[in-house]
Amino acid sequence: MAACQRDEPADPVAQTPVAVSPAVEEAPAAPVAAAEDIEDGDEGEFDPESIPVSTAPLGDFPYLKLPTGYSMLDRKTKSFDFAEFPFWTDDGYQWVEGKLQTGTFRADKGKQFSELEVVRNIEALVTSIGGVKVGGGKVSGVGDEEEKRVSKLMSMYQGALCYPSIDQFQSFVIRRSDRLVWVHLCVRNNRGGLAIAETTPLEITASLLPAAEMKQQLDDEGKVSVQVNFAVDKAEILPGSEPQIAQIVALLKQDPALELSVNGHTDNTGDAGHNLALSKARARAVVDAIVGQGIDGSRLLSEGFGQARPIADNDTEAGRASNRRVELVKRN
Structure with missing residues (x-):
């Protein structure tokens, strides 16, 4: 990860790291506090507002670098411009959305992996820039559904989660004045996982496709692809997509003879069977929303194809975003 220094920009995450001293003189250290030492907000809930604001120089995202001898x-x-990651606090998982970088690290050839060395270095570095420890140990007391959700992300994030119920983390x-920076570190035997997220708001780049353009x-x-946004890993249509649904309804009202198949598609992240079921459920949700606005359901079919019909490269975030789509296909 990238070093935190006053005058030097941070290095990319995958570059060979330099040594991290237990103390960083240039960046004034804020007193370290464990989660139980922070003033509580609502009882039983993590309260980021209770964390002091850090003004220490950070450099460029992802801000942290491993100690010498680890890569x-x-x-x-x-790396993701916008993604979601579960960070464990002593109150439970916090699902953080924003810029994200994750990965697995090991000791360089000829060096013995030391869990304590890695943990103490990262603790010292985070503390020196005003960070606060909010969780540690092993994950416990997680419900079955959330555990499944976390397990699905483990395959996407290539080991940064390690194994929550087994590994030490x-x-x-x-806390900055305009955002939170989250750090997840886990170690076990001869390897470790690291995830760093920054709570940057999503830049909305999708635009409304009017009924006239859809018809054309x-x-x-x-066929035509439309932007319908859903809750993460669910078939729940988000409120911001209601104007697009309204335009589909307008299209069907303007042409009473038009019949459509509403097809759902996903990227290739996660299990293929799960993605297929999710795409079908999302297509059905779109049909239900259209019918709910007065369109005869006999004019609509719903189908899901999961990850089987990509239109872009799944190796990039932009490509995956393009593949997560709803298509309207003319039936007559």
Whole structure:
């Protein structure tokens, strides 16, 4: 990860790390506090507002670098402009959305992996920039559904989660005036996992496709992709997609003879069977929303194809976003 220094920009996560001293003189250290030492907000809930704001220089995301002698594995390092990651606090998981970098690391050739050395270095570095430890030990008391949700992400994030109920871990938060920086560290035997997230808001780049443009594409190509956003790993249509649903309804009202198949598609993240079921449920949810606004259900079919019909490269975040889509296909 990238070093935290006053004058030097941070290095990319996959570069060979430099030594991290237990204390960083240039960055004034804020007193370290464990989660139980922070003033509580609502009882039983993690309260980020209780963490002091850090003004220490950070450099560039992802801000932290491993100690000398340890390196991230290039093939297991992933970066996302916008993603979700579960950070464990002593009150439970906090599902953080924003910029994310994850990966697995090991000791360099000829060096013995020391769990204590890694933990103490990262603790010292995070503390020196005003970070606070908010969780540690092993994950316990998690419900079955959330455990399944976390397990699904483990395959996506290439080991950064390690094994929550088995491995020792540390969770930290660095509170800035405009965002939170979350750090997840886990170690076991001869390897470790690291995830760093920054709570940056999602930049909305999708635009509304009016009924007239949908009709033109249907006439020209027989199908059109529309942007319908869903809750993560669910078939729940988010409120921001209601205007697009309204335009589909308008299209069908303007052409009473038009019949459509609503097809759901996903990227290749996670289990293929799960993705297939999810795509079918999402397509059905879109049909239900349209019918709920007065369109005869006999004019609509719903189908899901999961990850089987990509239109872009699944190796990039932009490509995966393109593959997560709803298509309207002309039936007549």
